[in-house]
Amino acid sequence: MSAVWRRSPVLVRVLVLQAAWALAGGQVRYSVPEEAKAGTVVGRLAQDLGLEAGEAEARRLRLVAQGRRASVEVSGASGALVVSSRLDREELCGKSAPCALRLEVLVERPLRVFHVELEVTDINDNAPIFPAARKNLSIAELSTMPGSRFPLEGASDADIGANAQLSYTLSPSEHFSLDLQRSQEYRESLFLVLTKSLDRETIPVHRLVLTATDGGRPSLTGTMELVISVLDANDNAPQFNQSVYKVQLLESTEDGTLVARVNATDPDLGSNSEVTYSATSFIPPSGRDVISINPNTGEILLTAALDFEEVNVFNFRIEARDKGTPSLSGHCKVLLELLDVNDNAPEVSVTSLSVPVPEDASVGTVVALLSVSDRDSGANGRVRCWVWPASPFGLEATFSGSYSLVLREALDRERVSEYEVEVRAEDGGAPPLRARRGVRVPVSDVNDNAPAFAQAVYKVLARENNAAGAELARLWARDPDEAGNGRVSYSVAEGGVGGGWRPASSYVSVDAESGRLWALQPLDFEELQVLQFEVRAVDAGEPPLCGNATVQLFVLDENDNAPALLPPAVVAKIRAVDADSGYNAWLRYELWEPRGKGPFRVGLYSGEVSTARALDEADGPRQRLVIVVRDHGEPARSATATLSVSLLEAAETALAAGAGSSSSRSAAGAESGSGAASAATNVWLVVAICAVSSLFLLAVVLYGASRWAPRAAVLSGPGPTTLVCASEVGSWSYSQRHSRSLCVADGAGKSDLMVFSPNFPPPPPGPAAKDTQPEPSALLDTGMKSKPLQF
Known part of the structure; x- marks a missing residue:
């Protein structure tokens, strides 16, 4: 304040004059600025009260206390009114203007009371003050529109007048501004105005500074922080x-x-x-x-x-x-x-199966269609397939995931009738998974096998005079085919090579199912010594196949005929020799011309030409005979001989008879002349015949006992077979060794008997029997090689 005082001497003088004027009116007035320093002279009170110098102390000039400290006092020495303590106008008077302090001054001796009015003038010593240093506001985003106003409580200034006249400023903001409204009574209304929509997510809190500035010189300011929290609105989706x-x-x-x-x-x-x-x-x-x-x-x-x-x-x-x-x-x-994880094994399925497969199916025939799949993907779903065992089938890929099971090799049902094929599959996973599918492939039969006999040639021995219906042998042909293709039926084939064989169906018959060979009638060695024929085995296939076996039936002679004298009936005898050996040299004679019931016949193996019946005039004077000689080779070879026979009249016959009588007499004379020699010869001949017969019977008995045949008349067995021939002339034995034949009389029906073992080639080995059948004892290997028996 002293500074103000010093700088304002004019103001002091004005105050003194006011005080003098006041005394003149009975009241002293002083004015002092607030905040004047202690000791500042407010006025010369003693002088203004009309006291002389030094009188103030004597008369005890003093202020009367009024309940509170006046912040001024009277100086005893000078009698001046001075500031004793801090003067604060705002404290003393608040907002009242002017701020006048009423003081009572007491002067004793004589006692007098004076009224002194002390006006405390305002200085700009108070800055504007807001009610709070911070004001919090909450404004909702979005829902609060621009232009919305929010009232603010302004600042207060303890000063008065221009020192208390405030102006406001707001820190820069694009969202807010201030609006200050003053009424006629100078009452202020301060508003915060929203100028732009708020976005809490952009600026959740706005911090602004509101500044109030008074009108003093120098001006003082006060601030308040505005904390504007933007209230959230649900304006953002997650x-x-x-x-x-x-x-x-x-x-x-x-x-x-x-x-x-x-x-x-x-x-x-x-x-x-x-x-x-x-x-x-x-x-x-x-x-x-x-x-x-x-x-x-x-x-x-x-x-x-x-x-x-x-x-x-x-x-x-x-x-x-x-x-x-x-x-x-x-x-x-x-x-x-x-x-993908390799958790699925391949799947193999048969989409089509064509079974059974014929055994004659061609290579490349499709047997089945297969589908192979794997539900996995990538390498886990790539599948490779193969067939086990590898033959006779294979796989061919048709398109992705499809395969054909095809025939790679020829089939043979008789070797393998059914195949169990396994199709295996493996995927490309790690580790790989596998699958397998079995396919049963039966092989159907085709009639590709003809019946085959166990022997190519059956040699059967049968005694003459056997009973009709007697079993001679049992033939068996094997056919490895099945069902009808393997069902064999047997039959006797008529005829023979060249058509010269005797019909066999009149002598023997074969059971169509069992192959048993039996005699239809008793056999007569004197009529039939050897019967060769073929037995045919035919299966029931389509087309049927057949196999043949040759049966050589040898009739064993029994002594069932007594000797008889016969007229000479042998007209001539044909002799032939074959340089071959064995079966190829075995000859037979056939009368080729004339055919039919002629008066002559030819011995089949002897070659003797004899009369078959009595001759008559119808036969004519001359007969021409054509005789064919054939061997038993394959193919058979033959030779032809022509014989001319002239028939004589009765007179010529008588002459021939006379000549014959002469011869007979001559022979009789010779016979009587040599009677003793003939008797001796006959005795030795009988002895020889008995010896040979005994040996033969003993051999037959021993063999029969060893083989135990159920019928003594039918003997059979493996090995070489004994041939019985009526005459060695032109016979097989004649071509092999030389022996002489002794004929008792001309024209005898049985001039000699020769037994030998022909050197036939063995039959080819046949396949194993499908059904084992016992072979009857129809074949006999006598093992005997005897010299010709001569009669």
Whole structure:
């Protein structure tokens, strides 16, 4: 204040004059600025009261206390009114103007009371003051429109007048401004005006400084911080940090595995930012059973087993929804891709099967169509196939996943009638998985095997005079085919090579089913010594196949005829020799011309030409005979001889008879002359015949006992067979060794008997029998090689 005082001498003088004027009116007035320093002279009170110098102390000039300290006092020495303590106008008077202090001054001796008015003038010593250093405001975003006004409580200034006249400023902001309104009573209304919409997510809190400036010189300011919190509105939907989540899982992943964790944020506050998760829009719909999502954390968990082969991709959406009103939601897409695991073995299926397969099927025939698949993918689904065993079938790929089972080798049902083929498949996984499929391929029979006899040639011995219906032998032909193709029927083939054989059907018959050979009638050695014929075995296939076997039936002679004298009936005898040996040298004689019932006949193996009946005039005077000689070779070879026979009349016959009588007499004379020699010869001949017969019977008995045949008349067995021939002339034995024949009389029907073992080639080996059948004892190997028996 002293500074103000010193700088304002004019003001002091004015105050003194006012005081003098006041005294003149009975009241002293002083004026002092507030905040004047202690000791500042307010006025010369004693002088202004009319006291002389030094009188103030004597008369005890003093201020009367009025209940509070006046902050001024009277100086005893000078009698001046001075400031004793701090003067604060705002404290003394507040906002009242002017601020006048009424003082009572007491002067004793004589006692007098004076009234002094001290005006404390205002100085700008108080800055504007806001009610609070900070003011918090809350303004809702979005819902608060620009232009909205928010009242503010202005600042107060303890000063008065111009020192208390305030102006306001607001720190720069694009969202807010101030509006100060003054009424006529100078009452101020201060408003905060929203100039731009608020976005809490952009600026959640606006901090502004409101400054109040007074009108003093120098001006003083006061500030208040405006903290404007933007109230959240649910104006933001939750946002995921990824729009698409791609996840890959092995299909073998176990239940409960964490698939992924999604995260959505909401920049709003409170419940507006609280997010819950849910899964929607599953493609395929079965994904709803495969995954689940924690609604609070966004964790996606696996809830069921996966199968790549059923579904390899799951596509679904995750929705994040806040709890605002109204609630907002955000979405993201989850793509769950499954990785294949080699958990499926290949599958082999037969789509078409063409069985049975004929055994004559050509190579390359398709037996079956196969489908091979593997539900896995990639290398796990690549399958390779093969056939085990490798033959006789193979696989051919037709197109992807399809194969043909084809024939690679020729089939033979008789060797293998059925195949168990295994188709094996293996995928390319690690480790690989395998599968196998069995295919049963039966082979159907084709009539490709003709019946085959166990022997190519059956040699059967049968005694003459056997009973009709007696079993001579049992033939058996094997046919490895099945069913009708292997069902064999037997029959006797008529005729022979060259058509000269005797018909066999009149002597023997064969059972069509069993192959048993029996005699239709008793055999007569004197009529038939050897009967050769063929037995045919025919199967029931289409076309039928047949096999043949040659049967050589040798009739064993029995002594069933007594000797008889016969007229000479032998007309001539044909002799032939074959340089071959064995079967190829065995000759037979056939009368080729004349055919029919002629008067002559030829011995089949003897070559003797004899009369078959009595001659008559109808036979004519001359007969021409053509005789064919054939061997038994293959092919047979033959030679032809022509014989001319002239028939004589009765006179010529008598002459021939006379000549014969003469001869007979001569022979009789010779016979009587040599009677003793003939008797001796006959005795030795009988002895020889008995010896040979005994040996023969003994051999037959021993052999029969060793082989035990059920019928003594039928003897059979393996090995070389004994041939019985009526005459050695032109016979097989004649071509092999030389022996002489002694004929008792001309024209005898049985001039000699020769037994020998022909050197026939052995039959080819036949296949093993399909059904074992016992061979009857129809073949006999006598093992005897005897010299010709001569009679």
